[in-house]
Amino acid sequence: MANGKSEDKRLESLPAKLRVAPGERVKLRDEDASRDHGWDEAAARAQTAKLREELGELQYKLYADGRQALLVVLQAIDGGGKDSTTRHVISAFNPQGCTVTAFKAPSAEELKHDYLWRVHRHVPAKGEIAVFNRSHYEDVLVVRVDNLVPREVWSERYQQINEFERLLRAADTHVVKIFLHISRDEQKRRFRERIDDPTKQWKFDPADLIKRTQWKAYMSAFEDMLEKCSTTHAPWHIVPGDHKWLRDLAVAQILKEALAALPLRFPQPSYDPKSIRLD
Amino acid sequence: MANGKSEDKRLESLPAKLRVAPGERVKLRDEDASRDHGWDEAAARAQTAKLREELGELQYKLYADGRQALLVVLQAIDGGGKDSTTRHVISAFNPQGCTVTAFKAPSAEELKHDYLWRVHRHVPAKGEIAVFNRSHYEDVLVVRVDNLVPREVWSERYQQINEFERLLRAADTHVVKIFLHISRDEQKRRFRERIDDPTKQWKFDPADLIKRTQWKAYMSAFEDMLEKCSTTHAPWHIVPGDHKWLRDLAVAQILKEALAALPLRFPQPSYDPKSIRLD
Numbered sequence: 001m002a003n004g005k006s007e008d009k010r011l012e013s014l015p016a017k018l019r020v021a022p023g024e025r026v027k028l029r030d031e032d033a034s035r036d037h038g039w040d041e042a043a044a045r046a047q048t049a050k051l052r053e054e055l056g057e058l059q060y061k062l063y064a065d066g067r068q069a070l071l072v073v074l075q076a077i078d079g080g081g082k083d084s085t086t087r088h089v090i091s092a093f094n095p096q097g098c099t100v101t102a103f104k105a106p107s108a109e110e111l112k113h114d115y116l117w118r119v120h121r122h123v124p125a126k127g128e129i130a131v132f133n134r135s136h137y138e139d140v141l142v143v144r145v146d147n148l149v150p151r152e153v154w155s156e157r158y159q160q161i162n163e164f165e166r167l168l169r170a171a172d173t174h175v176v177k178i179f180l181h182i183s184r185d186e187q188k189r190r191f192r193e194r195i196d197d198p199t200k201q202w203k204f205d206p207a208d209l210i211k212r213t214q215w216k217a218y219m220s221a222f223e224d225m226l227e228k229c230s231t232t233h234a235p236w237h238i239v240p241g242d243h244k245w246l247r248d249l250a251v252a253q254i255l256k257e258a259l260a261a262l263p264l265r266f267p268q269p270s271y272d273p274k275s276i277r278l279d
Numbered sequence: 280m281a282n283g284k285s286e287d288k289r290l291e292s293l294p295a296k297l298r299v300a301p302g303e304r305v306k307l308r309d310e311d312a313s314r315d316h317g318w319d320e321a322a323a324r325a326q327t328a329k330l331r332e333e334l335g336e337l338q339y340k341l342y343a344d345g346r347q348a349l350l351v352v353l354q355a356i357d358g359g360g361k362d363s364t365t366r367h368v369i370s371a372f373n374p375q376g377c378t379v380t381a382f383k384a385p386s387a388e389e390l391k392h393d394y395l396w397r398v399h400r401h402v403p404a405k406g407e408i409a410v411f412n413r414s415h416y417e418d419v420l421v422v423r424v425d426n427l428v429p430r431e432v433w434s435e436r437y438q439q440i441n442e443f444e445r446l447l448r449a450a451d452t453h454v455v456k457i458f459l460h461i462s463r464d465e466q467k468r469r470f471r472e473r474i475d476d477p478t479k480q481w482k483f484d485p486a487d488l489i490k491r492t493q494w495k496a497y498m499s500a501f502e503d504m505l506e507k508c509s510t511t512h513a514p515w516h517i518v519p520g521d522h523k524w525l526r527d528l529a530v531a532q533i534l535k536e537a538l539a540a541l542p543l544r545f546p547q548p549s550y551d552p553k554s555i556r557l558d
Binding site: 056060086090091093094096097098099100131133188192196198199201202203204206209266267271273276278 | 335339343362372373374375376410467470475478479480482483485488545550552555558
């Protein structure tokens with residue numbers, strides 16, 4: 001096992017390794033979803049537990065500071081671990097000050113608006129964290145794969161999304177985007193586990209099998225999303241997701257780095273502490 | 280220290296001891312805010328940590344089940360520990376499926392509606408937990424103490440609130456209400472700590488000193504709230520709040536009991552698990 005110091009360095013360098021540089025080409029079949037980045041399960045879990053504590057402290061300071069916000073976008077194919085990551089990492093945050101929105105198929109009302117309308121109302125207020133479990137990116141994923149709108153419409157969206165995220169950044173909402181990358185074999189294992197376990201059968205939808213047959217089309221759509229929308233103001237990260245413990249560690253470290261980079265401070269009081277008398 | 284079994288029994292009997300029976304008279308000055316109910320700090324903290332695990336598991340089942348919801352209402356005087364309880368107990372829940380709404384002074388838009396309008400939109404969906412940090416009860420607390428509406432108006436509200444909570448219960452939203460009870464001396468200690476600690480000064484508002492001079496009026500308003508609105512369908516609990524470790528333990532156990540009483544089950548699949556083939 002590595003000693004503490006080299007482990008710290010390995011951890012600190014992880015987010016940069018997973019980040020997609022603006023304009024970088026992405027070939028998902030060349031990205032090994034089972035990479036461990038030099039970690040074993042026990043060390044990764046221990047480190048994640050420590051990071052959870054730090055995330056809680058950083059959130060508290062973000063809340064007290066009240067001038068910045070964090071938006072975390074999670075995307076993945078079915079079985080990719082969006083819910084599981086939320087449960088194991090995002091739960092480090094106090095729900096007062098952290099909202100998680102799981103976007104489903106749009107409602108009739110939502111469909112009467114542009115596709116950014118329903119997500120815009122869920123972006124975080126200053127001092128808060130918002131997590132999107134699925135997001136506006138579904139409008140260049142399932143919408144594209146299933147031809148729900150013509151190519152002329154969805155192909156304009158990458159730039160629209162970049163501009164939308166730039167608007168958020170201009171209002172001190174920092175956007176961190178995470179793509180959980182699993183292999184087709186791992187998806188099969190997870191589907192099988194859901195189908196065979198009576199406490200998990202409710203999580204499986206036979207319609208997921210249709211999406212499984214569209215694997216290649218989804219990978220192409222993910223690649224375009226990652227290539228066209230990883231910007232300096234709102235970068236994408238590709239997190240290897242076959243090992244849940246490496247995934248949780250990587251996500252926790254990405255979030256920690258994002259929060260630790262903010263100029264947070266406890267506000268100066270609007271009163272003179274020395275002048276307060278209590279009876 | 281008590282052995283495990285007698286400790287379990289002591290814990291199980293705690294919520295019933297703190298519950299206000301419908302129609303019961305409440306005299307807050309006779310309620311000792313520093314009661315420990317036979318617990319010491321170390322045992323209480325260890326038990327709270329165990330309960331946090333159980334709360335996470337119960338929430339998961341509530342979410343999977345998808346037929347019931349839980350609404351937790353927290354009320355207290357300033358410094359009573361609403362934020363702290365949320366941070367230490369409510370954070371046991373996955374924020375996906377748990378929303379915390381901290382109600383502040385109503386906005387201009389909210390004031391154009393009845394006082395239940397703004398809270399109604401934040402009640403939990405089936406499968407979810409919602410926590411109100413302050414709530415519609417402010418409309419019979421600060422509103423009453425500061426004469427923001429005439430007595431004829433606020434005095435009607437107790438019954439309106441009971442009917443509103445009955446409506447929620449009829450839709451399988453279980454309402455659990457918790458009053459965090461601290462002594463006037465403890466409030467002084469906590470204010471002093473906030474004023475003296477540069478990382479806490481932002482939490483203190485000199486306007487809180489005015490409310491401190493209204494202590495008696497607030498206690499009367501709390502007593503009426505507890506007497507008139509503790510119902511079988513939505514009971515109030517008075518949690519002694521001077522010891523934070525006893526408070527956290529009591530709140531965790533109240534929530535555990537509420538969730539454990541629900542007829543939760545993992546849903547039957549809508550498909551035949553044996554019929555699913557994966558390639």
